[in-house]
Amino acid sequence: MKFSIAAKRIMFLIVVIGIWQFIYSLNIFEAIVFPSPITVATALYEGFTSGDLVKALGASFKHLLFGMSLAILFGTIIGVILGKSKQADETAGMYLIALQSIPSIVWVPLAIMLFGFTEFSVIFVVVLGGTFVMAINVRSAIQNVSPQLIRAAKTMGTQGLRLFYRVEVPAGIPYFMTGIRLAWAFSWRALMAGELLSNGPGLGYSLSYAQDYARMDQVIGIIIIIGVIGAIVDHFVFSKLEHTVMKRWGLLR
Amino acid sequence: MLLKLQNVGKTFIDKQKHTSFEVFSDIDLTIAENQFVSILGPSGCGKSTLLSMVAGLENTTEGSITLEKREIKKPGPDRGMVFQQPSLFPWLDVKGNVTFPLKKSMNKQQAELEADYFLKLVQLSKFKHHYIYELSGGMQQRVAIARALAMNPKVLLMDEPFGALDEQTRHILQDKLLEIWQQTKKTILFVTHSIHEAIKLSDRIIVMGTRPGRIISDITIDFPRPRDRENQQVITLEKKIMNLLKTEINKVLKEELADEIQHSS
Ligand SMILES: Nc1ncnc2c1ncn2[C@@H]1O[C@H](COP(=O)(O)OP(=O)(O)O)[C@@H](O)[C@H]1O
Ligand SMILES: [Mg+2]
Numbered sequence: 001m002k003f004s005i006a007a008k009r010i011m012f013l014i015v016v017i018g019i020w021q022f023i024y025s026l027n028i029f030e031a032i033v034f035p036s037p038i039t040v041a042t043a044l045y046e047g048f049t050s051g052d053l054v055k056a057l058g059a060s061f062k063h064l065l066f067g068m069s070l071a072i073l074f075g076t077i078i079g080v081i082l083g084k085s086k087q088a089d090e091t092a093g094m095y096l097i098a099l100q101s102i103p104s105i106v107w108v109p110l111a112i113m114l115f116g117f118t119e120f121s122v123i124f125v126v127v128l129g130g131t132f133v134m135a136i137n138v139r140s141a142i143q144n145v146s147p148q149l150i151r152a153a154k155t156m157g158t159q160g161l162r163l164f165y166r167v168e169v170p171a172g173i174p175y176f177m178t179g180i181r182l183a184w185a186f187s188w189r190a191l192m193a194g195e196l197l198s199n200g201p202g203l204g205y206s207l208s209y210a211q212d213y214a215r216m217d218q219v220i221g222i223i224i225i226i227g228v229i230g231a232i233v234d235h236f237v238f239s240k241l242e243h244t245v246m247k248r249w250g251l252l253r
Numbered sequence: 254m255l256l257k258l259q260n261v262g263k264t265f266i267d268k269q270k271h272t273s274f275e276v277f278s279d280i281d282l283t284i285a286e287n288q289f290v291s292i293l294g295p296s297g298c299g300k301s302t303l304l305s306m307v308a309g310l311e312n313t314t315e316g317s318i319t320l321e322k323r324e325i326k327k328p329g330p331d332r333g334m335v336f337q338q339p340s341l342f343p344w345l346d347v348k349g350n351v352t353f354p355l356k357k358s359m360n361k362q363q364a365e366l367e368a369d370y371f372l373k374l375v376q377l378s379k380f381k382h383h384y385i386y387e388l389s390g391g392m393q394q395r396v397a398i399a400r401a402l403a404m405n406p407k408v409l410l411m412d413e414p415f416g417a418l419d420e421q422t423r424h425i426l427q428d429k430l431l432e433i434w435q436q437t438k439k440t441i442l443f444v445t446h447s448i449h450e451a452i453k454l455s456d457r458i459i460v461m462g463t464r465p466g467r468i469i470s471d472i473t474i475d476f477p478r479p480r481d482r483e484n485q486q487v488i489t490l491e492k493k494i495m496n497l498l499k500t501e502i503n504k505v506l507k508e509e510l511a512d513e514i515q516h517s518s
Contacts, residue, residue, distance in 0.1 A: 041348040159327075
């Protein structure tokens with residue numbers, strides 16, 4: 001039998017929910033640690049209708065927007081400097097990998113000590129989460145411009161700054177796109193880490209709040225929201241964008 | 254005299270390994286306006302290097318290259334270059350690629366008129382809004398030719414421009430290039446390793462030898478085009494060049510073989 005991809009995914013989901021419901025109805029676990037799908041759905045519904053979750057989502061997206069914009073900006077500046085100057089790259093390039101390998105949750109205590117339990121702390125963590133991966137990709141973008149394209153541009157009398165913004169920048173767009181996509185992925189994780197330990201508002205804060213009140217239905221509901229948003233943004237925004245760029249740049253066939 | 258190479262030599266220096274490699278020396282060559290000149294030679298003899306030096310992409314280590322008495326120091330729009338790979342910008346459409354070199358010297362409208370003219374010349378008017386990935390190799394190379402011509406260069410430099418194309422496309426583009434050359438009266442310096450291509454196209458063939466790279470023969474072709482493969486004059490000339498190159502190619506093979514024996518013993 002042949003099903004469309006969407007049909008397969010929906011069937012898989014129904015099966016998972018079915019198993020969940022089945023285990024719930026066996027009554028092995030207490031309802032408080034193992035809520036039914038319907039309880040979770042109700043918790044989500046109530047969260048949205050009361051406006052609590054809407055507010056939390058709004059705050060989270062605000063943090064993300066500020067944090068990611070700054071991460072992209074800083075990452076691009078660092079990446080261009082390291083990509084353009086061999087000297088700078090030899091001096092500081094290694095540390096970029098080191099910084100990138102630090103999990104963002106590690107920055108949370110630092111942020112709280114510096115800025116207290118403020119929204120600024122959350123944004124700070126988001127910025128650190130996205131900057132380094134962006135910088136690494138922008139550096140690659142600059143370093144991997146095809147020398148043949150540069151030669152061709154030079155024979156047309158293009159040089160210096162013009163060569164940079166008319167050839168090197170557009171030639172690096174595919175790496176740049178990958179950088180933004182990864183910056184989003186890392187910033188999104190950093191955002192949750194930051195908010196979890198913040199004083200709200202935000203989705204991460206709502207999650208820790210639900211935990212404090214032992215509301216497993218809300219905890220699961222929010223985890224679902226976080227996963228769904230991650231998947232939707234990646235699939236509908238970044239994958240599509242990256243695909244379009246890759247195709248245009250002749251990197252797909 | 255338009256283009257003049259005097260005692261030109263090129264040595265590549267590897268700073269890390271402290272070695273140097275002389276590609277050629279004492280190249281003397283004078284090319285007149287409107288001439289179609291081919292440079293023919295075995296691979297590795299320095300054809301691309303020589304052309305890059307005329308383009309200004311490589312510096313000369315000895316001698317001088319002058320275009321209309323002005324010494325060539327860096328690339329410039331008075332010399333258009335077509336490479337073996339089309340080297341087009343994928344983020345621009347066909348028209349954008351052709352107007353790319355014009356942005357500095359003319360306004361948008363003028364640039365577009367120029368582009369339209371040259372795209373018509375290479376018969377790609379219908380594709381001006383297409384992106385590069387949508388074009389075949391032959392079409393891409395035609396865009397590259399239109400782009401180089403649109404700058405209105407004094408010399409058109411072509412480095413094995415049809416080398417990566419299939420036989421049939423290559424023949425069509427060779428005919429097209431001759432047509433364009435006759436229409437635009439450009440001076441063309443054309444690098445190839447195909448004897449037949451050189452004979453079919455050129456007024457003059459510079460035959461290069463290798464190890465060290467040098468000019469071994471300067472042949473003026475004075476019989477008319479089109480030059481059919483079966484034409485007796487073509488066959489005679491082809492044989493003559495073949496013999497010239499045979500010694501060169503054998504030399505390369507012998508050296509490589511000697512190297513091989515040395516390394517394996
Ligand atoms: N940038 C470079 N550095 C060192 N050696 C080079 C460089 N470019 C070309 N060469 C050498 O110069 C010789 C001539 O190369 P090239 O001009 O590409 O030959 P052709 O185009 O005739 O095949 C070759 O032996 C090649 O290895
Ligand atoms: Mg070559």
